[in-house]
Amino acid sequence: MAQTVEPLPTAECQLVPSSIPQLSIAKLVTKSLITIDIGRILAVSGIMGSLKVGNVQLGQATIDQLVIRDITTSIHSGRAFFENVRTVIRVDVIVDWWCDILFSSGNGRETLTSPLIPLEVGNLLVPSLQNISFSVPQVAVEGAEAQLTPVIGLDLGGGRFDDVKVNATKLPSSGFSLSGLGIGALTLDAVGVPATVTESVSVAQFRPNGNLVLPGVDVTGIQVPAAQVPRVVSNSPVNIFSLQPQESYPIGGLDLGVFGFRIAVKPFIDLQIGVLTLDDVSLQAAFGSLQIEGVTSPVTVQDIALGDVRLQQVTVNQISV
Numbered sequence: 418m419a420q421t422v423e424p425l426p427t428a429e430c431q432l433v434p435s436s437i438p439q440l441s442i443a444k445l446v447t448k449s450l451i452t453i454d455i456g457r458i459l460a461v462s463g464i465m466g467s468l469k470v471g472n473v474q475l476g477q478a479t480i481d482q483l484v485i486r487d488i489t490t491s492i493h494s495g496r497a498f499f500e501n502v503r504t505v506i507r508v509d510v511i512v513d514w515w516c517d518i519l520f521s522s523g524n525g526r527e528t529l530t531s532p533l534i535p536l537e538v539g540n541l542l543v544p545s546l547q548n549i550s551f552s553v554p555q556v557a558v559e560g561a562e563a564q565l566t567p568v569i570g571l572d573l574g575g576g577r578f579d580d581v582k583v584n585a586t587k588l589p590s591s592g593f594s595l596s597g598l599g600i601g602a603l604t605l606d607a608v609g610v611p612a613t614v615t616e617s618v619s620v621a622q623f624r625p626n627g628n629l630v631l632p633g634v635d636v637t638g639i640q641v642p643a644a645q646v647p648r649v650v651s652n653s654p655v656n657i658f659s660l661q662p663q664e665s666y667p668i669g670g671l672d673l674g675v676f677g678f679r680i681a682v683k684p685f686i687d688l689q690i691g692v693l694t695l696d697d698v699s700l701q702a703a704f705g706s707l708q709i710e711g712v713t714s715p716v717t718v719q720d721i722a723l724g725d726v727r728l729q730q731v732t733v734n735q736i737s738v
Contacts, residue, residue: 487705
């Protein structure tokens, strides 16, 4: 007897909305452009294969103190010619006296100044100035200023840096596209990365907040080659005032025992040379040492390139998507 097989009833399945997340087109479009915010990146240490700086701009520098020690110079001139020489002479007559008469004694000095005596000397010819040498133990210049030239093509080779921190990083700044996947939210805490490798990092310009302060520099053994000048001519009259001997010249006196005096003279000469001409001048100088202290300058570093940057033991505190 044939059996009749009845068809199974049609099963109806209804999904509960709360049991499975819905991937709607609206959410997919919302999440199509997304950025990753990195709170902070910490690197314990790192190395770089190369560090090159294209241009270091140094501004107007101030120098606290410039010290030049042991200056020696020698001047040789084949001939010196003085044109239109004028002099004004003044003579001081110095009288030192003393007396010792009975109960009265004393001493003193009297100075008598002569009237000014002008003289027209005319032209003077000095056949040769032979090896006039000068020696100055030390010269100190306070508050000097200098214009430092830019440093171009500075190559520092490789290097190491420690304790690198990068705060508030957004990757990428314009977002990237996600196709066929929607993520409501994603948070990763304390992500550890063994190491990162960056092929290159470039910085167009770096300007620190403070000025560049250079330590003291001491340069020794400076030799200046001898300079040869065929002729040196002054552009304006040369004035030399109050030429005087270091000591006065005694010219006589009188000593009577109880009374006496001594007379000395000391000339003062004001000299004016209309035109000073030196022929075949040779100048040679040497410095024992040159010391520069406290150089301060604003600095701008341009075109910084770091190659083969490797960060070790990188820790990302938080990533929020």
